[in-house]
Amino acid sequence: MIKRTIFSFILIASVQISKAQTFIQAYQDRANQISQTNINTYLQEFEALGVKRTGTTQNTNAFNWLKTKYTALGYTTADFFEHSWTASGYSSKNLIVTKTGTLYPNKFVIVCGHFDSINGPGTNDNGSGTSIILELARILKDVPTEYSIKFIHFSGEEQGLLGSSRYVSQIVNGTSPKMDIKVVVNLDQVGGLATKANTKLYHDKDQSNPSSNNAAAAIAVQELANCTLLYSPLAVDFDPAESTDYVPFQQNGEIITGYWEYEGGYNNPYVHTANDLLVNMDPVYVLNVGKSAIGSVQHFATASTKTLATEDIVSKDLESIQFYPNPAKNVLNLKIDDSIKDFKVEITDMSGSQVLINEENKIHIDVSRLKPGVYLGTIKADNDKVTKKIIIE
Template sequence: MKFIVCFAIIMLLLPFPSYGERDESIEGILDEITEELLREYIQTLQDFGPRVTGSIACREAAEYIEAQFEEYGLIVREDNWTYHGYEDINIEATLTGENTSSDEIYIICAHYDSVPGSPGADDNGSGTAAVLAAAKVLSKYKFEHTIRFVTFSGEEQGLLGSREYAAEAYENGDNIVAVLNADMIGYAETNEGRTHVIIEETESSSWITNIAINMSIEYEIGLEIVREPSYPYSDHASFLQYGFDAIFFFEYEFNEYYHSSEDTIDKMDLDYATRVTKLIVATLIELAGLKEGDYENPIVKIEKPHGHLYINNREIIPLPHDSTIVIGKIEIEVYALDNESGIDSVEFYIDGRMVAKDEQPPYQWLWDERALLLHKIGVKAYDRAGNEGYDEVKIWIFNF
């Protein structure tokens, strides 16, 4: 009996068993998806005013989306479409897969247009924000297969942009394996709403939902998935029509302000939007196959000169406020560390001009040039995966 009690106590003290095989890199990526990030995207989209297909506001939103994709270093394409008197553009960004023998493509998508009179924060600033957040956080990583981040216009007129896009992909023979569509993912009223999300699927695309369910459990996203049959009311339907497997993420409690002037960010639950976005991104990561590797920037620090008075390369006395004064020549000494792939090289800069490169530790360079008054020493350390770290120090120097 005593033994059983002890055993029970020990079991209680042990940490909870984790589900499946949780990947630390994936956890790190999901942590980068924050409420603040989504708020910025959604607020910006809302501030353009109603993004009616063909309007200036819609085009401004497209340009904003394009600028974000470009900032994240993705390959960006404007995809013009016309249909029965309507015309506008879809914006596509591509993160090419590392596996050159794979032609598989995985798509995360959302429509960015809204109906007349509606600022479209939830419909569909929320889904567009999910695509932008995915692009921002995933662009720093490498994947086996190709990921496309796509935002459509013309959705509110009958899925026009996505239909043209899917038709073109079909004609090109693109091997689109799975499509994750997000449309209205940021509204919840009750605790039940906050803990559930709908995924619309077909028989052939339900395998993608299975992955989403696993990811929600494994990464404790706090969303129970409610499977529903697919209705042709958002852009995933365009892909299904052309035989591509697609699912649709949709808030559990319907936003009563949708298609009205009151579809604004203050009516939304951004914590909920953040968790749904994490769920979609986690599913996408699992599909596209995250490549293990070194994604961390190296640590780099100028150890000398720093916070002292130096005369002819000799440290004399510490100075207050980390200030640094150098008289005569100075050996710049750098601490650089990279725990994954290791340090490749360290570059030395004076006032932004590269003056030396060192590929062997200890990383140092003797600066003995005529220099007077205030100057900036910068150092860049690269690891073998191409990530970089930077440090700089401003010094007063008197080297005649």
């Protein structure tokens, strides 16, 4: 994300879910299919690709990595569009993958985020958004949606929104009539901070000129926030939409909104540095943002309300498990529902290496031999599992 200008933002203490927007179990089931293992793997691989400055070999490698991921998910070359562009002395590509809607194939919900970085690998900014978009594409691939969905990965964001600007001018406005866009949802810098609880999420509200689309955008951001409350464990706040890839769409009169991390946010010390690394962010927060995102994309694209191809659905009882105290020092305790009789706990470090394995049915876990730092604790019961962040003092 381009560094934002700091100014006062909208602060709303509580958000009421619109009566027109109700909980849909199938949407929650799909939100629960987001895989912590997949998120971690995407973030690790994204980081290993290095600094992805626009126009470099590493940037091209990241583009090809994305294509490989979509191919592995079952998307074909017929679904791909490689948008080559040149601007301000840079040449690069945006990757667009389209899932066709059943009733409105020519009206699009755009889910986007950038994959370029500067000064570091950009694991938070914006490997976090990139990872979520890949999970959305995986889970929704065979789910009928009334509206078409475009999963878009932009380059050139860090040099001034170059890739998204060229996409709007050359592709969105390059057809007659211009592309019909229902809403644009952007994911940028949603990784949080490893040392924070990361329980809240910013939802970006359009307050800019032209103002003709602001009223519709206000409805969209409220619906986005409703999906966070309905399908994720995160609390809601709002900030002004600015300085990321939805801006060219907004200036084109489209309805836009998006997500941004709450902790860190304006003052994240790692973004745009060599320390924008997985070790400094919270992959569980990325998963929770992903739950909101898949809820909102299903809502905007009007996904089927029948549960299809569900797997690894996490029960609400398992979701309610808590580790305490957190941070912990010598003993880590579990607050767990009495209905869960047989469970195992596995703890891994941020590189994915297991440091504690298969503590069966124990609610008091000896962590005295673990080094201080951030870990992931996974609780498994039957065929369900849930992952929580653990901090060892």
